[in-house]
Amino acid sequence: MTVATLSLQGIACLRGGRLLFTGLDLDLAAGGCAQIAGPNGVGKSSLLRIVAGLLRPYAGTVRREGTVALTDELDALDRERTVRAALAFWARMDEAPPHAIDAALEDLGITHLAEIPVRMLSTGQRKRAALARTLAGGAPIWLLDEPANGLDAQAAATLGAIVERHQARGGIVLSASHTPLAWEQDVTLHLNASAYDIAEDDGAESTGGLAGTGSTSA
């Protein structure tokens, strides 16, 4: 695994004419771990999608060393196939070794679900299957959107252990969650619900960089 780094500089996010946050900075070295916290609709998921490269930031730059894996509310697993077959497709796309799937299923405690069709899974089981894709893919940078959603206490603790092991191997974990997570965070980014409508205020674009609604605490 190459030495992974993730660096965000002055990120601003514009969604539907609303400036969600501006001037957001974050630096994570190998083994780093951060949580994006804040109420619903404040732009946590959008920030993860910007880091993943799925959304263009309104301003600022994202620099990544290493590949990313995203686990969000969309599991991207073929519903009519078995868990193992659905994960095998992604393992082939990730060029992961064949045994990576079995290892990931075992780590997440869902080996017994391997031959069950994805459509039969419960919310929490599906979440664990989606996490298994991230785990098996071997990407150093993990982006987890509400990773604890749908997981029971035991599964959340298991995920915590997996995340800590990933960090120990030099991986980076950036999670977005409105609730505290089961593992220690190096940095917590608090996004405030102070979004304003730039459509109504032409001056906002120029002053936006100074607003700095993202704050960090160690």
Place this chain on the structure above:
Amino acid sequence: MIGTLILRDLGRAFRSGGAWMPLAFLLLIAALFPFAVGPNATLLSQTGGGLLWIAALLASLMPIDRLIEPDRESGVIDQLVLRAHGEGTILLAKQVAHWLSFGPPLLIAALPAGALLRLEGDVLGTVMLGLLLGTPGLAALAILVAALTAGLRGSSALTGLLVLPLAVPILIFGAGALHFGGGSALKLVAACSLLLCVIAPIAGGAALRAGRE
């Protein structure tokens, strides 16, 4: 990578049973048409070629709402883009998979359909050659429209409106080849087909990118 994607899409098309629909559709039309216009062999052989073309065109459009939208909705497209696969590449793979899932079955179905419609051997040959050249273009068109309408509510009406004007040239030249003995008309089918095959991944990719913002 792209091979894996094509195999997955192909597997999905056949497992869902959707891939057999165009084949059944073509045979159904060919079987019903003689009942509707009467068993007059001359009439059937004169109109049968054009009928096969219409059936093939409609058959290629049947699975349009299953081509892109389920993958967009379930996050598969996001995950592929995340792995640095461009939208154009993804759509090209889907285009190849879509053609493989309906093109060859349609060509096979054209043989019994031709017999049901009392087509002469050389007319059936021209129809099949035209379909071989034209169906890649129809597959590309289906992918393009599926990408343009992905994520829209009630897109099926829009789908028809978008597809028909773009599909008409292939239909005109393809059916025209039957009357003017192939040659130049088939070349024009191939030209239309090639144009759509090139445009679809580029324009559809741009539509998917815009839809994600």
